[in-house]
Amino acid sequence: MATDVVMPQMGESIAEGTIVRWIKKVGDKVDRDEPLFEISTDKVDAEIPSPAAGVLAEIRAKEGETVPVNSVVAVIGSGSAAVAGPTAPADKAAPATPPAPAARAPEPPKPVSQADGGGSTAPAGRSQDRPLPSTERAPQRSSTGAGVQTSSEQTEDAIRQRSSPLVRKIAKEHDVDISQLHGSGIAGRVTKADILQFIGSGSAAARAGAATPRSAAQTFVAAVPQAEAAEAPKLTPGAGDVVEKMSVMRKRIAEHMVLSRRTSAHVHSVFEVNFARVARIREAKKAEFERAGAKLTYLSFIIKAAVDALRAMPIVNSSVDGDSIIYHKDINIGIAVALDWGLIVPVIRHADEKSLLGLTRAVADLANRARSKQLKPDDVQGGTFTITNPGVFGALLGTPIISQPQVAILGVGNVEKRPVVIDDAIGIRPMAYLTLGYDHRVIDGAVADQFMSLVKRSLESWDPGAS
Numbered sequence: 001m002a003t004d005v006v007m008p009q010m011g012e013s014i015a016e017g018t019i020v021r022w023i024k025k026v027g028d029k030v031d032r033d034e035p036l037f038e039i040s041t042d043k044v045d046a047e048i049p050s051p052a053a054g055v056l057a058e059i060r061a062k063e064g065e066t067v068p069v070n071s072v073v074a075v076i077g078s079g080s081a082a083v084a085g086p087t088a089p090a091d092k093a094a095p096a097t098p099p100a101p102a103a104r105a106p107e108p109p110k111p112v113s114q115a116d117g118g119g120s121t122a123p124a125g126r127s128q129d130r131p132l133p134s135t136e137r138a139p140q141r142s143s144t145g146a147g148v149q150t151s152s153e154q155t156e157d158a159i160r161q162r163s164s165p166l167v168r169k170i171a172k173e174h175d176v177d178i179s180q181l182h183g184s185g186i187a188g189r190v191t192k193a194d195i196l197q198f199i200g201s202g203s204a205a206a207r208a209g210a211a212t213p214r215s216a217a218q219t220f221v222a223a224v225p226q227a228e229a230a231e232a233p234k235l236t237p238g239a240g241d242v243v244e245k246m247s248v249m250r251k252r253i254a255e256h257m258v259l260s261r262r263t264s265a266h267v268h269s270v271f272e273v274n275f276a277r278v279a280r281i282r283e284a285k286k287a288e289f290e291r292a293g294a295k296l297t298y299l300s301f302i303i304k305a306a307v308d309a310l311r312a313m314p315i316v317n318s319s320v321d322g323d324s325i326i327y328h329k330d331i332n333i334g335i336a337v338a339l340d341w342g343l344i345v346p347v348i349r350h351a352d353e354k355s356l357l358g359l360t361r362a363v364a365d366l367a368n369r370a371r372s373k374q375l376k377p378d379d380v381q382g383g384t385f386t387i388t389n390p391g392v393f394g395a396l397l398g399t400p401i402i403s404q405p406q407v408a409i410l411g412v413g414n415v416e417k418r419p420v421v422i423d424d425a426i427g428i429r430p431m432a433y434l435t436l437g438y439d440h441r442v443i444d445g446a447v448a449d450q451f452m453s454l455v456k457r458s459l460e461s462w463d464p465g466a467s
């Protein structure tokens with residue numbers, strides 16, 4: 001008996017996933033819950049387990065292909081089942097024979113194409129000679145031209161409307177009606193890159209989007225390539241250069257960083273912190289933590305100090321929504337984790353309710369699951385403040401970019417012994433630079449420095465009895 005393998009729903013706002021690689025090949029035996037393929041979504045990269053034991057009989061979605069959730073991507077057969085070669089995905093089959101011409105009204109004219117002269121209107125990033133999935137084909141209207149939708153059209157509309165919360169937030173801030181845009185995602189779903197390109201395609205186009213949404217949808221197709229041509233000139237690789245396409249994760253990191261720079265007024269404050277007291281306490285508690293199955297690091301102390309400062313200064317634990325400030329009740333700390341293939345920021349939820357030991361365990365758990373691709377979408381959502389630790393690689397300081405929609409991020413430099421002046425004498429102490437990147441729209445320099453003073457004071461006068 002055959003079992004269908006579908007693209008899983010990895011989160012409420014996620015409508016599609018990209019097949020990064022197939023771990024098993026057609027004809028391979030598979031155990032239930034054994035990793036079968038790897039996907040990348042808007043939120044996480046993850047290895048997807050097999051839903052049944054048997055033989056991988058058929059692969060319907062190739063590596064690098066993006067498909068809607070719940071689409072069948074493979075088939076698991078019983079051990080005795082015949083093995084089929086790779087076949088085209090079901091949603092890429094040839095379109096059904098259309099009704100007789102007499103039964104249909106003439107097709108309405110399509111929006112202006114890129115060349116405005118009969119050229120293809122294929123979404124950006126998709127080969128124009130590649131067949132569109134069934135969910136991306138133009139919907140067939142009723143013969144009256146009224147708003148009666150077919151089931152495929154309803155599916156298209158549902159997918160297009162299910163843009164991410166971040167995309168909807170950007171659209172709201174710029175008075176753009178997403179439902180009138182045709183993006184590059186499945187069924188015209190508008191992605192972060194699409195909305196940023198539309199807004200950045202020119203002030204006139206953006207204003208047109210606010211005033212006349214339908215004409216904005218037409219402008220979007222024509223304006224984006226022109227903006228791209230002006231802002232990103234084509235490069236010609238030299239002899240011996242290696243050209244490699246960005247991974248899905250790399251592209252999303254790039255989009256997120258550019259978005260943050262455009263959104264927040266970035267300012268940075270740098271404080272030097274003496275870690276001598278923390279170093280002594282860490283050495284004294286190291287064995288105790290190891291017996292509890294945790295490795296105590298400087299980062300654990302920094303997280304605890306930051307959490308206490310956030311509780312004292314809630315503006316640093318806020319977000320901006322238009323002309324409103326949202327003060328978050330929960331303190332959820334994102335911890336940037338460097339991976340061989342990119343960067344991800346899993347979140348310690350309710351960090352203010354955890355002890356030093358609890359924070360240490362949470363960091364280790366999230367880092368281990370990030371590196372083994374076992375994170376869930378919920379693990380990387382809901383952060384209210386982020387800490388990044390480039391010091392682990394030897395960096396003395398950096399100026400990190402804020403993770404939207406947060407308003408601040410703390411960068412941790414390398415803790416190293418340096419000569420410092422103490423009571424008019426020169427001594428050797430473990431020192432480090434801590435950098436706060438903050439959004440000057442809501443956090444003033446004095447507030448940022450007060451926050452950092454709290455963090456510095458907590459670390460330099462740590463109570464050994466504190467949990």
